[in-house]
Amino acid sequence: MNKILVLPLMLLSISTFAQLSTQDTLTSRNLEEVTIIGDKGKSLPGAGQYIGVRKLEKLNQPNVNNVLRIIPGVNVRDEEGFGLRPNIGLRGTPVNRSAKITLMEDGILIAPAPYADPSAYYFPTFARMQGIEVLKGSSQIKYGPYTIGGAVNLLSTTIPSTFKGFAQLSYGSFGTNQQRVWVGDSRKNFDYVFEVNRIASNGFKKLDNGGNTGFDRRDVMGKLRWHTDENVRIPQSVTLKVLNTTEEGNETYLGLTYEDFKANPIKRYAGTQNDILDLKHNHLSLNHTIIPSKNLAINTTAYYSYTLRDWYRANTFGGKSINNILADPITNQEGYNIMSGKANGAIEGQASNRTYLSKGLQTNAQYSFTTNEISHKFQVGIRYHTDQADRYATSSTSTMTNGVLIQTGIGFKGNKENQIRNAKSFATFLSYDLSYKGLKVSPGVRYEKVNIDFQNYGTADNARLGTALKSAKNDLFIVLPGIGINYELNPNMSAFGGVHKGFSPPGMPSITSTTGQAKVETSINYELGYRFNKSGLNAQVVGFLNNYDNILGSDNVSGGGAGTGDLFNAGNAKIQGLEIGIEYDLLHKKNANSDLKLPVSIAYTYTDAKFQETFVNGGGDWGSGTINKNDLIPFITPHLLTTSIGIENKKFNATIIGRYTGETRTKPGQSDAIVPNDNIKYNDVNTITGFLIIDVSANYKFSQNFSAFATINNITNNKSIVANLPQGYRPNMPLSFNIGLKAEF
Template sequence: MRKLLAFTGVLFIPLAGITQNEQKNDSINEAKKTEILKEIVLSSNILGSKFEVKNRTGSAYYLSPQDLQQFGYTDANKILRAVPGVNVFEEDGFGLRPNISLRGTSPERSSKITLMEDGVLIAPAPYSAPAAYYFPTMGRIEAIEVLKGSSQVQYGPFTTGGAINMVSKSIPRDFSGDVRFSYGNYNSRSTEATLGDSGKNFGFVTQYYNYNSDGFKSLDTGGNTGFDKSDYLGKFRLNTNHDTKVFQSLTFKIQYSEETSNETYLGLTQEDFDNDPYRRYIASSADQMNTEHWQFQLDHLIKPLQNVSLRTTAYHNKFSRNWYKLNDVNLGETISIGNILADPLTYNNEYQALLGITNTAEDVFGIKANNRSYDSKGIQTVANINFGNRLYQNLEIGVRYHEDSEDRFQWKDKFAIQNGEMIRTTVAQKGSDSNRITSAEAIAAHALYKVVFNGLTLTPGVRYETITLTRNDYGKEDPTRLGTDLTIKENNVNVWIPGIGANYKFNNALSLFGGVHKGFAPPGTTEGSDSEESINLELGSRFNFNGLRGELVGFYNDYDNLLGSDLAASGGTGSLDQFNAGQATVKGIELLLNYDLLQASSGKLKLPITLSYTFTDAQFQSDFDSEVGIFGEVNSGDEIPYIAKNQFNVTAALENSNFNVSLSGRYTDALRTEAGSGSIPDEFKIGSNFIVDMSAKYFYSERVTIFSNINNLFDSKYEVARLPAGLRPGAPFMVNAGIGYSF
């Protein structure tokens, strides 16, 4: 805590010596306008608009409320595929637990990117257990901000690929609300209700969102394979008069969500997938995940001077989950479900047991209760100061004190199949499979200086992280945690993360930007595990010629040490231990184009086209052998798995004031499921796919909208992963229709 007080003291030093200055020239006023966007009381955006994006010195992308509403996606995978530089691989077809990569980072459970909601870390335990088994429900999110390159030096702890900030429903300026309901095949339903208002000194918003489905997969014996997820949100703001000398606001946010999903890690063999990709074996019929998430946030903003703002946020996130799912089969020897499905001929008896055609003996199936609770809390302060006479200058200084933990208290029950049903035959002692607490204490600070002069913007910055990681393992024989078999591991990290970005605006139609910064990801508690470190470069251009708007970026990430993780989600044991994977390079190109084909016409119709393309070349530069996870035996020059080389997304919309019809097509190149080079063997391959979605909206009146969305318009059958165990399908043809009423 003394460290925290010392950092906080340093934070306030610059405020004393800086006074207000009058900005006079055009470049100063434009830059000032950009900064003002960050200070809007009603939102928690980092970017705030597409205007802010085009003026940054690093690559960034802003998905506005209109962008998110275009196709009504509730799946983060589908939403983010349109963003250049983003790689994802699907798992459940609904996006309940996305696997997201930014510029070639490992996509497993989105564990190598900084995830935030309203500017606050939102992964269950961002430092000690960053695998994102909790992910904000996309249906309740208002906007999404993606920061890459030197754009995200301010945000950590993961600075290699980038950061994603999800913006929850903002407090409206006036009394307003909306109600939306949709229904689709597989008995899929979504319901949303929002109400909010702002007065002179008070504002609020409340939101309810529910999304549920019976699921598109079919158990051999029948049954629900879907989910039911509900979210509740409340924000309440008190503020002084806007014309007061020292403006202040205090906003309290509370969010709660709960989920029950009948989801499994058990996929299919290649032969069974080819026959019916939506099949589920009987042995997965007892699998179910139950989660609960609380978020509390208190945000204080003060503007002691016109050119100075100070925002302080205290936060506390609590997440609990128990994923009760099939882990292994024992017919004399325990075999993991991943090994069975990868080689059903060698493990034919175990494979036949999964099918449940005949009764089995007792205790054949091990179903693990992956019972974990997470705690994440902290306080962060960011000071923003504008100053300068001849030059517009801005200084941002931030500090954060953070604690998080993951408490594992797991057990493995034993089951048999009798008459086509999973029957529990042995109830295990709770805590007998995994019984440990992993925790982290971290202090982070950053400073970012911005100067604008005659079209040139420079943003040098630096970040500092000091982290203590601890694991207390009580062993499998001490469920009451007396400490009779306690082992303790600890790892300490101190790191400086510098970066600099530049943007030169030739004119209103053309600008050039670039930057270099240090990439970092914290290690685990495993002895000998180093931090992940890299040097990252980018160079790009933004342009607008005759209505053709776009961005072209090249990037190069040079890893001195890449970290791998032992995740059950990636076919490992689930220990979450991290291991050194040595040197690697990731390079690529990102392209974004926007054009309205009817811009020259005098009619009211518009036909905007958006194209995004990403090329990613990710390779190991060291030899090593990994016995867990997705890497396998690696030789220098091997490609990093689960990163598609080529991706593109094209969207076209025909619209006017009465209707909107949109089509979206996304292509994903074939990718590897294990490291390798040359042609991809079939057993380690996910084939390419091209999926088309469609949406239509009719604006019946100013208040009423009728809409319909179709995902996978041509009902393509395609594979998305061989993780966690066996082949998994993408979602089939899905259609929904609904109505929205706003006031």
């Protein structure tokens, strides 16, 4: 039956993701850059939020984590304080390295290797974005491969309709600074935008014996678009996008023991002074859009991405692993003293060099027409995608001498990890929207065919001759149906709901697992929601249930595991919750002639996540041993609340935002919470205490072209533990400020 269903889809389609406007009659306007949600969120048969450039300009937040927290249903775990490699989950999906959500920039998959190695060690620079979209529920079947939680689409600088330029300069605490300039124009047949962005910092953490703990990230982007004349019979456009990103980050995986965190939360051990991340990312895409008739539009994109991520990190101190030292610094006193620079001794480090390639071709065809009072829209698409992760990890030796780390030897390339991960995928979807008066019904189906190839050459075969090669393959296909409904009760309110089958790929087949191969992760997802928009009040309430047939655990160093990258079957699980989003202008009815506004907002998420069967876990991020039915799934925060209040007029605006992250379980279980405290060992802790961070942002417009802004982050200087991963307790950025100027011309 599956094959019968898939065949017509393959014949009809031409690919996925870059969605066109939902107008019934297509015009040359569709040749411009478009969004997934945009201003269509009120009619989606599912939950979707769009944050545009005006909101981002008010917040002045280069950290994507702080912006995502204003969207219900989004769970974020902080790591290095700047949001360069965010850990994002949607509706209870794991947050680690954003590996279980579909990440896109301008509608194109942007994780370095979405199928073969999905951990997002590269994440687009949020400081250069003009918008962000989050899609959840049944509407997301168009945007795989990760369709359980949802999709995040970042919107880069668009080509302006007339000549326009923008410049931004800012400076703040810890030497944090940004320079951003872009200029663009639309001419008769040729349009363009060119952008240069740099954001850098000395870092807020303090290395023993001094040193830079910050980063320097630079982006250069260009978009060139050719298009036909405005009134031609068949409008067309071709857009070339080129992006180059580089980053040098003095960042480490190593956090702190509880005693050291309590004494100085921004301390960083001397043993990490040589830890550094070298990141390079190049992206190229070519998009063609054509409107053969007033009801038909076809959008096709070819894309290619190259990402290099080489992260050197200290691994052992005095022969003791970091995990052992954190678990018991007293027993492993010698290793701890070397780590903190108090004693001389040997250190083993590892450079994890990974090269990622990602490329594909995707097309979306949309056909709209009307019969009597019924509107119809068909969308059909295909994407062919391949990606690869080439992983070399090489160990080296150093010695700590009087607090200074000196390298003493480098092993041969690949002596810690030497493998290639390949994936090919063919994805297609068919969706149909039927609209009659206030009712919109949207059934659809997605098909994914994935071929995975894992080649492990072993740590002795530097030349990859295959003398110790171990390989494994996994081929799979799956059909994912869904349906969403939106009904306008009246012009001001609507109800929506949906059900769809969710899917996540199973990762690389294991060559070492003793618990069996990972299966695909699947779930049946339900949602029911209500929207209201009247008299300055905009509200949305959504209940959701993700009923997993098989939820997958993982083993990554960034998630607290050993780093094999293996996935583990965990069987049935249930994640359910409630999302509430409210926005209201308190002065909406006070004075209709005044431009003064007093906006307030609330974003609340409740999530209940539990395993539904007892099993023996294979290790990794959830630990080893038996996990019991009704144990809490770790790293999913039950209560998330973000509130804001602002004041604004034509010249000035200011916003205060409070972000509360509730108590978060870090280990499976049903027992009482054990939080970090004196005399509590690191491995005995199962919960991180909740915390509240308050930020303030203000903007003042001197003229039509010039404005100034200021932000204060963590205004109360909260010093809570925000995470215990990857290795040890980690702080939020302390009290900090940032001031800057913006110019439009």
